Amino acid sequence: MNAQDPLAQLQPLRTPEPVSWWPPAPGWWLLAALLLGLAGWAGWRYWRHYRRNAYRRLALRKLARITQDYAGHQDIGRLLGELNSLLKSVALQVWPRRDIAALNGDRWLQFLRRHAGKATPALPVSLASSAYSPKPQEPEPEQLLLAVEAWLQQHRSAP
Numbered sequence: 001m002n003a004q005d006p007l008a009q010l011q012p013l014r015t016p017e018p019v020s021w022w023p024p025a026p027g028w029w030l031l032a033a034l035l036l037g038l039a040g041w042a043g044w045r046y047w048r049h050y051r052r053n054a055y056r057r058l059a060l061r062k063l064a065r066i067t068q069d070y071a072g073h074q075d076i077g078r079l080l081g082e083l084n085s086l087l088k089s090v091a092l093q094v095w096p097r098r099d100i101a102a103l104n105g106d107r108w109l110q111f112l113r114r115h116a117g118k119a120t121p122a123l124p125v126s127l128a129s130s131a132y133s134p135k136p137q138e139p140e141p142e143q144l145l146l147a148v149e150a151w152l153q154q155h156r157s158a159p
Helices: 026-052 054-073 076-094 105-114 125-129 141-154
Strands: none
Touching: 026 054, 054 076, 054 141, 076 105, 076 125, 076 141, 105 125
């Protein structure tokens, strides 16, 4: 070694150890807690929504059975009665019994139309009057079934 060259006496540079990703900084812990809280809240809201709409899923399954039965018997009066009964039972589960049980005829049809969603096709008048007329007006069964299905999917209770 050369005594006059001070740089020759230096040790080689040592690189520091890489920064570990664990444990994370406190900000990451807060972010993780916030995200877990949001995920828990969203899961709880979805579960509540799912449970609240159990009656709706059941009614849609009953409607599918009514549709299959209608394909076999082709009796429009029976179809109207079954659909009216289905709609009434759904309404009794969503709204208070004192508001629904006595509705019939035009008042029942107005109720159904008032609580239908915006895109729900109009329910025919024969749906409400089928129980009171010996020969009900014959609506188009496919349109009637589509209108009832849309009402079941989209009805909203009063705010």
